Amino acid sequence: MPRSPLRKDGLGELLARAMGGDEAAYRRFLTEISTVLKPFVMRWTRSGSPSDVEDLLQEVLIAVHQKRHTWRQGEPVMPWLYAIAKYKSIDAHRRRRHHGSVDIGDLAETLDDPTTVPNAVAYDVARAVGSLSGRQKDVVSAISVEGHSIEETAQRFGMTKGAVRVAFHRGLSSIAETFGRK
């Protein structure tokens, strides 16, 4: 695992600045740890397929975000980070074992090509975004579906970046509430 000096001590400093409200530091922190955690996460994904690794990595990032207040300033970041990553990896591992997975290689002929057929995910996303109204719908749709940045979205609707963030966040929270997954 590559270890630049930044990763050893700098992560704590970045996270401390982020917790103090520095957004750029938080973005950098999350970007850094996704690099740091990737090899760890890879060892926990049985298939090792890039999409599984990405899924688990994202689950870990969300957990780190939701539990960022459990880091104590001045405490080394790494043991804390790996403890979260391990918890989430074991969790995902168990879930997958319970649900099982099927190698779809043999079924390639009979399965639809997901890129050409409107699939369940696209349908769900449309349904989720459709449950919103007004500005929240516009903003969530622009960011999550069309993939615009916050800045672009702000320009497009003539809003401030802060207002876009708030609308985006409220929209996502409302979707989470409606569709029941925290």
Add this chain to the structure above:
Amino acid sequence: MKTDQLIDSLVADHAARPRPALLSVWPLAALAMLIDLALFLPTLGPRPDLLSAIGTWRFDAKLLVTGLLAAVSILLLQRLRRPQPARAISRSLKWLLLPALLLALLVGAELLMVPADLWRARAMGTNVVVCLPAITAMGLPLIPLLSEALRRGAPSRPTLSGAVAGLAAGSIAALFYASHCTSDSPLFIASWYGLAIGGLALAGALWGRFVLRW
């Protein structure tokens, strides 16, 4: 969603929403004691000869063991709130040996001091039928209360942490019950308090397994 996009949303969320806060277990433990005091005083209450009992070693020892278990398990809860490497957790758990060793020592002393034909009578005590349900009833409501500190944190071992919450709840309840109960022998404490607190630890483990996962 691409990871970059996810990071965008997390950063946005970080700015938009106030950060959640950790909850210390100490105020919860204080509240737990008040609740049990309010349950205990009007129902069972301390034994009438409390003052003279305080002068006897068996009575003091029983308060000491339950109090020590309560203190150690509350301290453990405070640590278990945060994500930790497995090694740090097993190191913390060793503190539980302290009340266990003290109890073993007291049991050993009792076995030496009391003739063997009285062991059985001492272990059965006089009011098992009150002891078990009383500790269980006073302990159960404390499990969700004390667990709140865990739920707002991120315990790496939710089931284990829940069990420790059960130990804390049970030992707080036992501490109050001890001032009511007239069976003071360490043999009685080890068997019946042990059984009641063990049951609560199990209940706590289940609570942890189903409620404290994150």
